[in-house]
Amino acid sequence: MDTVALKSKLDTTTGIENLIKSYLKRHATPFMLIRRDVLERQYNRFRKHLPDVVPYYAIKAHPHPEIVKTFVNLGTSFDVASAAEMKQVLRLGASPSRIIFAHTIKAPDDILFAKKRRVRLMTFDNEPEIYKIAKYYPKAHVLLRIKVANIGSQVELSLKFGADHDQAYFLLRKARSLGLIPMGISFHVGSQSTNVENYLQALEISANIFEECKKNGLPLKIMDIGGGFPIQHFDSEIGVNFERMAIHITKQLRALFDRNVRFIAEPGRFLVGPAGILVTQVVGRAFRNNKNYYYLNDGIYADFSGMVFDHCKYEFKTLRRGQKFLSTLAGPTCDSFDTLSTTEEIPELYVGDVVYVKSIGAYSAASAVPNFNGFPPAKIILV
Numbered sequence: 001m002d003t004v005a006l007k008s009k010l011d012t013t014t015g016i017e018n019l020i021k022s023y024l025k026r027h028a029t030p031f032m033l034i035r036r037d038v039l040e041r042q043y044n045r046f047r048k049h050l051p052d053v054v055p056y057y058a059i060k061a062h063p064h065p066e067i068v069k070t071f072v073n074l075g076t077s078f079d080v081a082s083a084a085e086m087k088q089v090l091r092l093g094a095s096p097s098r099i100i101f102a103h104t105i106k107a108p109d110d111i112l113f114a115k116k117r118r119v120r121l122m123t124f125d126n127e128p129e130i131y132k133i134a135k136y137y138p139k140a141h142v143l144l145r146i147k148v149a150n151i152g153s154q155v156e157l158s159l160k161f162g163a164d165h166d167q168a169y170f171l172l173r174k175a176r177s178l179g180l181i182p183m184g185i186s187f188h189v190g191s192q193s194t195n196v197e198n199y200l201q202a203l204e205i206s207a208n209i210f211e212e213c214k215k216n217g218l219p220l221k222i223m224d225i226g227g228g229f230p231i232q233h234f235d236s237e238i239g240v241n242f243e244r245m246a247i248h249i250t251k252q253l254r255a256l257f258d259r260n261v262r263f264i265a266e267p268g269r270f271l272v273g274p275a276g277i278l279v280t281q282v283v284g285r286a287f288r289n290n291k292n293y294y295y296l297n298d299g300i301y302a303d304f305s306g307m308v309f310d311h312c313k314y315e316f317k318t319l320r321r322g323q324k325f326l327s328t329l330a331g332p333t334c335d336s337f338d339t340l341s342t343t344e345e346i347p348e349l350y351v352g353d354v355v356y357v358k359s360i361g362a363y364s365a366a367s368a369v370p371n372f373n374g375f376p377p378a379k380i381i382l383v
């Protein structure tokens with residue numbers, strides 16, 4: 001296959017469908033194609049439009065080794081939430097100084113592992129956690145995660161985590177008094193945040209904390225703006241404009257913080273989501289409730305798990321063209337819950353026909369239950 005020629009046309013429907021067809025010849029479905037060129041493009045977009053911010057890829061979005069390796073080669077840093085994720089990125093060549101242990105509630109053994117492997121930068125959001133970190137990893141570098149507005153975000157990430165900002169100085173001073181090195185502030189505006197105000201407000205609150213700490217002899221050096229950067233899931237979707245958000249964020253960073261402050265971020269979805277194309281096939285069809293039901297060989301329990309955990313909706317596409325009918329798409333397991341959509345307008349499909357979804361690289365395979373009911377998850381293929 002001439003991959004260069006294929007890729008040059010890849011942003012058209014024909015290009016994507018030709019790529020899918022070429023892989024169908026040699027691979028059984030379900031499979032998920034992950035485009036390396038898109039991983040690289042997203043990384044470059046991030047660097048270009050947020051030039052002051054160093055991205056730490058949040059590997060929970062998709063921890064596949066080949067994806068992590070691609071980012072290691074691009075020089076990306078990494079956000080991990082457990083010892084296992086840390087092990088994964090270290091094994092694949094990330095340097096410990098390029099890793100943030102961005103979980104505010106860490107198991108003691110995981111903190112010990114971070115110490116052993118010299119992953120020094122971590123987050124916290126409460127007082128007991130400071131005592132724990134100080135006990136297992138004296139002199140660890142810590143960022144305080146504060147609670148910020150998640151208005152309009154697809155996934156709320158401030159319900160379970162984040163300190164109140166009026167506690168910030170107290171907590172950072174406490175960290176220092178226990179022998180830790182307070183480095184700065186972090187926040188997460190919620191995943192798929194199309195509302196730039198969330199970032200702008202969170203930065204304003206953070207800048208006030210920086211100011212308060214500086215006045216009291218506790219200068220901070222790192223501002224971590226978290227993840228949440230949105231992607232387009234539907235072809236016709238409007239309102240997702242990373243470039244425009246980035247302009248506002250950059251302006252805010254430059255206006256509110258001293259020149260010596262380092263900015264980092266933890267993008268997950270943005271870096272990997274657009275790279276994934278999930279390819280499934282119809283394994284059966286039935287006529288019920290006055291419409292066609294098509295049963296696919298991948299479902300809610302596996303690579304469409306994002307419909308539950310990530311509250312994500314997807315655009316289902318078919319290789320077959322023709323008059324469209326209101327139809328239901330379901331996954332393969334015996335559970336009725338494993339229904340993907342009851343209101344799809346799609347052409348009439350036959351056993352063996354392909355249904356595919358673009359921009360499904362993040363929070364899909366990563367949260368799949370492998371082999372529930374004996375149905376295998378999609379094979380991941382980097383292309």
Ligand SMILES: *Cc1c(COP(=O)(O)O)cnc(C)c1O
Pocket residue numbers: 058060061079102103157188190191192226227228229266267268269270
């Ligand atoms: C999930 C998560 C991320 C990644 O979020 P995206 O919305 O995918 O960018 C970053 N940081 C933390 C702490 C997270 O929990």
